[in-house]
Every structure is written in structure tokens, then in C-alpha cells.
Amino acid sequence: MQISVSVPEQSTTPTALTIGNFDGLHLGHRAMLDKLIAVARAHHLPACVLTFEPHPREFFTPDQAPARLTGMREKLALLQAAGVDHTFVLRFGRQLAAQTPQEFIDRVLVQGFGVQHLIIGDDFCFGRKRAGNLATLQAAGAAQGFTVDAMHTVEVDGIRVSSSAVREALFAGNLELAARLLGRTYNVAGRVIHGDKIGRKLGFPTANIQFRRKRIPLDGVFAVTVEGLQERPLQGAASIGVRPTLGYGLKPVLEVHLLDFSAEIYRQHVSVNFVHKLRDQKKYDSVDALKEQIARDVDDTRRYFAGLTRIAANATPEDKSA
Numbered sequence: 001m002q003i004s005v006s007v008p009e010q011s012t013t014p015t016a017l018t019i020g021n022f023d024g025l026h027l028g029h030r031a032m033l034d035k036l037i038a039v040a041r042a043h044h045l046p047a048c049v050l051t052f053e054p055h056p057r058e059f060f061t062p063d064q065a066p067a068r069l070t071g072m073r074e075k076l077a078l079l080q081a082a083g084v085d086h087t088f089v090l091r092f093g094r095q096l097a098a099q100t101p102q103e104f105i106d107r108v109l110v111q112g113f114g115v116q117h118l119i120i121g122d123d124f125c126f127g128r129k130r131a132g133n134l135a136t137l138q139a140a141g142a143a144q145g146f147t148v149d150a151m152h153t154v155e156v157d158g159i160r161v162s163s164s165a166v167r168e169a170l171f172a173g174n175l176e177l178a179a180r181l182l183g184r185t186y187n188v189a190g191r192v193i194h195g196d197k198i199g200r201k202l203g204f205p206t207a208n209i210q211f212r213r214k215r216i217p218l219d220g221v222f223a224v225t226v227e228g229l230q231e232r233p234l235q236g237a238a239s240i241g242v243r244p245t246l247g248y249g250l251k252p253v254l255e256v257h258l259l260d261f262s263a264e265i266y267r268q269h270v271s272v273n274f275v276h277k278l279r280d281q282k283k284y285d286s287v288d289a290l291k292e293q294i295a296r297d298v299d300d301t302r303r304y305f306a307g308l309t310r311i312a313a314n315a316t317p318e319d320k321s322a
């Protein structure tokens, strides 16, 4: 997949295009990308995605913008895996925010992208004061010679799939629902860095994972799987939060104790999949009390994964192939 940080002044090739923030790349986004790619292939056009950085909400109201589900790197990797040919990451600032809907259509969509087929969500708004919408684009498409397809709402268990629905599920500790909305287990990737070396003294060494995002949309203690170290994912008990007992400042830290594992893994790049929430973070009166609790968390993690294995073993062959 090609990545560009600006849109050409004058396009040289016509395109099939979709526009959005794609935070989390959930099932709704994926359905939209499938549609984009089908249209692009059918017309022998490159499948292009236009996305913005920072997220417009981070530009307009930085204090109120929600924590992102996926960082930029993860988002680009997921777009590539979905089969997108070219992603344009456009800087969102005053200049872009000031364009009227018609200016955005003329300069960006028609001149810049040579758009032939446009696919957007049915609630998409754009341009100064968010004045442009699906109807604006459909009228422009009819007059200026491009088709506009609106993506209908995708639902799971009667819930409209959206980045905010995923955020709410994570916040509520319902990792299973978040996974159904995302179409994959929620994960955070990063490098293993040095911590304070207290973990090994407690009897539970914990790999500290550095993530690039300022904020992360979940907090607590989780049963996780970790990819990137061995061929098969490893199981672990993870803690994410500000570690109130040992008290190390305000930035949340992600730490994983890997079950039945002993090796030095500093600097390795890993991906942590949050499978199930065990509990919230707590402040303990003593280091011994924390140590006992971590031992219980490790037991709970084992029990949780053993339960999953039992369910899988009892599943009918049809369930297994699903």
C-alpha cells in the first residue's frame, strides 16, 4: 500500500475513494472498505482512502477528544491488510476546516483525486461548519460526473457498530462485546522497555510495553494473549493503568506477566490482545497485599483460558469451523 501525506494539485489517474477517520477499523469500516475495493477492482481503479491527522475532534476540542482505539501505525497496517491500494493522510488544520463543502469537492475530490466512485458513511459531514453531507455529495456527483454510494449502518446484536460503541464497551470492561464490534480482539502493540525491576522481586516479572499513544481507552487487569514472541500467542495477566499502589505518576502503564515463560525480551515488539477483563485497578495497603492479589489474578487468568479451552473442546464440528 502506498502512503501519501498530501493530495496532488491535479490528479493524473481517476480513483475510487472513501473518506473517514477509521479509528479502530471496526466491522462498519471493514464493510465500507470491502465495498470500496469491489468498486475499484470492477472499474480497474486504485482503491484510495482519505483520512485526517489529527482527528478533526482533536483539532477542534483537544481536551474533549476521546482516547483513540488505534494509533496511526496500527491504522495504516489494518488498511493495508484490508486491501487498500493508496492511503492519503491529510493534515487537518485551519485551512482544511475553513473550506466550504463545494471548495472541498472541487479542489480535493475532483481536482486532487479525480474521483470516479465515492463511498462514504451515511452520516458523513464535511466542510466549513460541517455543512456538507451525503445529499451535497450526491448533487455534486450528478453534476460533476462521479457516483456516490452511502454505506448503510452495520449492526451487531442490535448495536450500531461505531468507534464510540467500541470505546463504551472497553470502558465498561466488556471486551467480548468490543471484539464482536471490531471483528477482532482489541489489541495494543509496542516495544518491551525497562521498568523499575520491582516485578521480579514480587515474583511476577512484568514486561512493560511502551505504546505511542498519549491515552489508551481501557484500564484495569486483564487476561491477555501476546503475539510476537513465539510462533503461538502466549497467555498472560496484564495490568494497564497508573499503578496506584506503587504510584508512578499519571501516565498509564501497560505491563504483562506471561504465564509459564522465562526469558529476557527487552526491545522486542509485541502485540497484546485484551481477551477478558478480570477487575479494576486498585490501591493496596502493602506490597505483600498487591503480590497476593497478582497471584490471584494469575490463577484467574489460567482458569479463564482453561474454560475457553473446555468450551472449544465441547463445541460441535460446525461451531469449530465457524
Ligand SMILES: Cc1cc2nc3c(=O)[nH]c(=O)nc-3n(C[C@H](O)[C@H](O)[C@H](O)COP(=O)(O)O)c2cc1C
Binding pocket: 195, 196, 197, 198, 199, 200, 202, 204, 205, 206, 207, 208, 221, 237, 238, 239, 242, 243, 244, 245, 246, 247, 255, 256, 257, 280, 281, 282, 283, 284, 290, 294, 297, 298
Ligand atoms: C496482573 C497484574 C495486576 C496488577 N494490579 C495492580 C493493581 O491493582 N494496582 C496497582 O497499583 N498495581 C498493579 N499491578 C502493577 C504492579 O504495581 C507493579 O507495577 C508491577 O508488577 C511491577 O512493576 P515493574 O515492571 O516496573 O517492576 C499489577 C500487575 C500485574 C502483572
Ligand SMILES: Nc1ncnc2c1ncn2[C@@H]1O[C@H](COP(=O)(O)OP(=O)(O)O)[C@@H](O)[C@H]1O
Binding pocket: 192, 193, 194, 195, 196, 197, 198, 199, 200, 201, 204, 205, 206, 207, 208, 256, 257, 258, 259, 260, 261, 262, 263, 264, 265, 266
Ligand atoms: N514470565 C515473564 N513475563 C514477563 N516478563 C518476563 C517473564 N520472564 C522474564 N521476563 C523478563 O523480565 C522483565 C520484567 O521484569 P521486571 O522485574 O518486572 O522488570 P521491569 O521493571 O524492567 O519490567 C521483562 O521485560 C522480560 O524481559
